[in-house]
Amino acid sequence: MATFIASGGRVWRKFVKTFPLGSNLSLKRSPTSALANGRLSSTSSENVLVSKDEKSGIATVRMNNPPVNSLNTALLLSLRSCFEELEKDKSCRALILTSNKPKVFCAGLDILELYQKSPDYVGQFWEKVQDMWLSLYGSRLVTMAAINGHSPAGGCLLSLACDYRIMAEGNFVIGLNETQLDLVAPFWLRQMMVDAIGYRQAEMALMVGALYPSNKALQLGLVDKLVPIEDVQTVAEEEVKNWLKIPDQARAITKMASRKPLLDELRKRKQEDIQTFRDETTRESVQLSIQQYLDKLKAKK
Numbered sequence: 001m002a003t004f005i006a007s008g009g010r011v012w013r014k015f016v017k018t019f020p021l022g023s024n025l026s027l028k029r030s031p032t033s034a035l036a037n038g039r040l041s042s043t044s045s046e047n048v049l050v051s052k053d054e055k056s057g058i059a060t061v062r063m064n065n066p067p068v069n070s071l072n073t074a075l076l077l078s079l080r081s082c083f084e085e086l087e088k089d090k091s092c093r094a095l096i097l098t099s100n101k102p103k104v105f106c107a108g109l110d111i112l113e114l115y116q117k118s119p120d121y122v123g124q125f126w127e128k129v130q131d132m133w134l135s136l137y138g139s140r141l142v143t144m145a146a147i148n149g150h151s152p153a154g155g156c157l158l159s160l161a162c163d164y165r166i167m168a169e170g171n172f173v174i175g176l177n178e179t180q181l182d183l184v185a186p187f188w189l190r191q192m193m194v195d196a197i198g199y200r201q202a203e204m205a206l207m208v209g210a211l212y213p214s215n216k217a218l219q220l221g222l223v224d225k226l227v228p229i230e231d232v233q234t235v236a237e238e239e240v241k242n243w244l245k246i247p248d249q250a251r252a253i254t255k256m257a258s259r260k261p262l263l264d265e266l267r268k269r270k271q272e273d274i275q276t277f278r279d280e281t282t283r284e285s286v287q288l289s290i291q292q293y294l295d296k297l298k299a300k301k
């Protein structure tokens with residue numbers, strides 16, 4: 001269903017569309033955004049909320065998968081569908097990725113998707129991670145991560161796939177802590193880390209599974225800007241507008257020129273990467289580590 005809503009001088013396109021596994025993509029107003037002046041509607045089952053300002057062509061994509069936006073199958077499918085829809089939309093020029101629940105941007109992969117599942121299940125799950133990443137990292141749009149909270153592991157993966165990262169100041173962490181769960185970040189994720197912070201720092205960070213507080217992440221270049229949490233969205237919108245002063249075509253071609261080798265490498269090695277993930281995550285010792293990690297998370301309370 002697609003309707004157009006005119007409000008406050010801006011035209012809002014609103015549609016609710018059902019994606020596989022019952023996840024929804026809807027274009028709607030964000031409550032805190034300066035771009036937001038459309039009508040708000042919401043249902044609790046929607047795991048991705050999207051608002052798009054037709055005039056500027058800036059879309060805000062809010063992950064809405066309580067309690068911590070962990071990347072389960074449904075959220076991965078919704079994110080991919082959403083990125084692909086926006087990619088096809090000729091009037092869309094930029095995408096801001098953020099969390100609908102401040103304080104946690106994304107807790108990474110849903111660990112339960114990796115625990116006590118069959119090799120086929122985890123293989124299919126991993127392919128969804130790969131496909132979501134291919135659509136975000138390979139996007140022609142300006143992509144901005146508005147990291148309004150913790151961003152470990154898969155949250156860091158999402159952030160790294162964007163063109164620019166703005167993070168909330170304060171006691172929030174970001175990084176690739178895979179080794180702490182006895183997991184090994186795949187080559188394309190490791191490469192993004194190297195590209196962001198350089199070989200030596202990435203090598204150390206990956207080996208010890210480091211999670212950095214936001215000020216250290218800024219120092220390392222893992223994020224590009226720190227702002228108070230309440231300003232993350234507004235600053236992201238301002239930053240996007242600066243980026244949009246550059247002609248889209250030249251910017252997008254330049255981006256593709258630098259990202260194509262890694263995109264092509266994963267496309268070429270997709271099945272091998274899936275096989276490795278299947279073998280690694282279903283290994284008994286890894287399952288035990290995941291179980292212990294889950295227990296640790298629960299015991300935190």
Ligand SMILES: CCCCC/C=C\CCCC/C=C/C(=O)SCCNC(=O)CCNC(=O)[C@H](O)C(C)(C)COP(=O)(O)OP(=O)(O)OC[C@H]1O[C@@H](n2cnc3c(N)ncnc32)[C@H](O)[C@@H]1OP(=O)(O)O
Pocket residue numbers: 067068070104106107108109110111112150152153154155157177178181183184185186187189276277280281297298300
């Ligand atoms: C070449 C070899 C290739 C092999 C490939 C192998 C692996 C590839 C790795 C791929 C890359 C990505 C990996 C991942 O993303 S693994 C996930 C890692 N994530 C984390 O370590 C984060 C864990 N969570 C936290 O640290 C915290 O929850 C927080 C995000 C800091 C938020 O803290 P807080 O607001 O205090 O919330 P709670 O801790 O109380 O959590 C609320 C409930 O949510 C559950 N939870 C949290 N995170 C996850 C998760 N990632 N998956 C599933 N569930 C999660 C938590 O247990 C609480 O549940 P409860 O209410 O039922 O107790």
